[in-house]
Amino acid sequence: MRRGGGGDGLRLVTVREQAHQALTLLGVPAQPRLIAAVREAFFGGGLRGAQLTSLRRDEERSFASSPYGRPYYLCAALTDRLSPARGLLAVSTWPLEQRMVGPLSPRVHFLTCAVAVAERMTAGHGVDAGPDSGAARLLARMARNIPGGADLDIGPPDPARVIEAARAELAVHAERDTRDRAELAGRAAAQLGDRARLFGAATLSTIGDRAATGPPAI
């Protein structure tokens, strides 16, 4: 797979590869909407969130017919019930903990994404980082929702400041989130088969039932 580089728009890249590039940049499970925004900001547009809706199902089908036939799969992030999390895409080559979603994970994911986007902007990589670029708009939208990340909508956000603010909030959540996800990953590794580990188990029990059979998740 080719990485980086500006979006020349002529190269034929499948939707699947485009999503993979964006997810690799972010490093955490993400919603189709965010994947499309990152694609547009850093690799050139052309990907719409709606194109990703059936992707996970296609990948699961492909995995079922020939397991591990591809170098990577776009798979599910798993909830505290080991079921697939609604609307999140992840990469199968990530360690299991990275694909788990504990109660704090959505926020941690968001902050991690903001750091990744801001770092990518400061690193350059041929990114158009002008105030009207897609990258700047994406970062501005994220910075607004991080305490201390942006002044009152004046001017484009400063990537360094966003990184600092996001890391400050991450420090508050990181410990508990890492603990939750490690515990979930342990359970997933112990209880799930290959396919369910990637694409999630069917949901049949409520948390009450689970409390009777195993340790509580949270």
Add this chain to the structure above:
Amino acid sequence: MNRLDALRGTTPPKPHDARAIAALAANPGCARRALLDGAGIDKDATARHLGFPAPFGQSPFAITRGNAFEALVKADGCAELLRMLRELLELPVAEVAYHDVENVGAHLRHAHTRALFDRAARDEHDSGTIYDHPLLGLEIAGHVAYLEPDVVAFQLGGRFHIVEIKSFAVIDGQADPAAVAAAARQAAVYVLALRRMLRELGHDPLRVAHDVVLVCPENFANRPVATLVDVRRQLAVLERQLSRMTGLDRLVEGLPEELTFDLLPGEDGLPTRPAAELADALRRTTARYAPDCLSTCDLCFFCRDEARQEGACDLLGRQVRDELGGVASVEEALGLADGTRAPAEGQEEIARLLRNAERLRRECLA
């Protein structure tokens, strides 16, 4: 409740949703609506069969817009919502735990919601902050209605807050009062349902705040803004209305024994009962039509038609009806005004006002 089932007859009951329950509170004086809702009658099918279909329900465009706005508010782990809750309610930075109740299958969501809220109420720490799409149950006249608030936020001083996401705009701090009132009524239904759930679980129901968080787009952009709306008044109306519904027996007692609103659905589910007969049955119950009904009740056109035939003051709106207390029809009011009709006992005051108004009108026109 057997009498109510008889009113519904062989037609299957229709479950209530939050809008329907909120509409109850919009016109508490209407005995017809109370009876139909109490019996779980499908008012929409009834209205269509009577030949008065209401162009009712949300437009698909409004639904799409609403869903898109809700997705925006909840995107990226509720990033926008967290910002607003931090600004509005001073939510601590550490409180970000998110539970997507929709992750479980539909048949388990209610049980899952109960378990999650029980845990949250039991243990002050380490529980969730944001619950996405929980499923609450509220018993309405013997039937459980399932309700789905957009978000319930917890951990703001150990209290639950209902968050209602609406896509009408707040422009320069002002929003359409009718839309806000409707949102407040709907949120009050959720508050009530959640309070009842907590009470059943053995917790203090007052831990559900009566201030709901209303999230709307601000000005002409799509940027969400949150405001606190006090729904105590709506709650009081709703509670009274629901307690009246359990006391429907009184209303039922006044009805003839053989009365039924059954549509007699055939094998294809289509009503077979003659429409005129059904209309006669409905007219045996008193409605309290007001122009506001047009936005809340399926039967609005039927009741409006009835009010028109009677020339009732109700057509002119609640305010006029209240001013004309004791005068039932427009014809009567006009008669009192031009003096062709002698005021009955108790009507002297309103008759004097009407005659004065008529004199002023003539002087103006002369």
